[in-house]
Amino acid sequence: MSGNDSAAVRTLVVDDEQEVADAYALRLRGYCDVETAYSGETALSAVAETSVDIVLLDRHMPGMSGDDVLSELVERGYDGRVVMVTAVDPGIEVLDMPFDDYLCKPVDREDVRAVVDQQRRILAYETLGKYFSAEAKRAVLETELTPKKHREHERFVEVTERAERLEAKARRLLADEDIFAQFDEINRGEM
Incomplete structure (x- = not known):
């Protein structure tokens, strides 16, 4: 390290x-x-x-x-x-x-x-897995819902906030920008 x-x-x-x-x-x-x-x-x-x-x-x-x-x-x-x-x-x-x-x-x-x-390292990868799961859900719903529905839907707001917290923790514990970039490159919905 x-x-x-x-x-x-x-x-x-x-x-x-x-x-x-x-x-x-x-x-x-x-x-x-x-x-x-x-x-x-x-x-x-x-x-x-x-x-x-x-x-x-x-x-x-x-x-x-x-x-x-x-x-x-x-x-x-x-x-x-x-x-x-x-x-x-x-x-x-x-x-x-x-x-x-x-x-x-x-x-x-x-x-x-x-x-x-x-x-x-173990905590970083556990956190990363939780982040990827939450962010994948958020990202696919973001493509399917209107911005107004994003703000109105409590569970969407919760998963967005959870993804942000997990991402910050994972980035703090794991200095590997490539893994985040690879995740972001995956198309999860209609664009």
């Missing part, structure tokens, strides 16, 4: 041990946009207040555990990626947990950066 691409990734490091969270954040500084949270509650507030793409989450925290945070993120419909970064040895229970990757501490600088880059 080049320096220009990496800053677009928004990562939240969550660990109740401040020095551990700060150490992982330091490894990511200059590589991506990184914030820290030292409790589960603070992590959930950070995700609610800003757009976070990747959460690096410790499992064992007092109060709200990482497992509880993960469950709450799922319940809230969080659409980013979650990587458990923890000293807790995984057991069979991880098969039922909705995280995207699992790293056992200690984690070196290259592995932290590599997992962030990998999860950025």
Whole structure:
């Protein structure tokens, strides 16, 4: 990932041990946009207040555990990626947990950066797929409906807004203009 691409990734490091969270954040500084949270509650507030793409989450925290945070993120419909970064040895229970990757501490600088880059790419392509789906629907309806009907039809307005949000996120995470140009070149209706 080049320096220009990496800053677009928004990562939240969550660990109740401040020095551990700060150490992982330091490894990511200059590589991506990184914030820290030292409790589960603070992590959930950070995700609610800003757009976070990747959460690096410790499992064992007092109060709200990482497992509880993960469950709450799922319940809230969080659409980013979650990587458990923890000293807790995984057991069979991880098969039922909705995280995207699992790293056992200690984690070196290259592995932290590599997992962030990998999860950025996965999120970028997931977002791109959702964008292409929404934009294809919007584009074909745009050719079939009058501009007045565009503005009057609530679902058309919703899909247009959704496509715009998804496109902005996909472009932020994936520096590949060719893939957008190829999509735009496809004729989806009468012109």
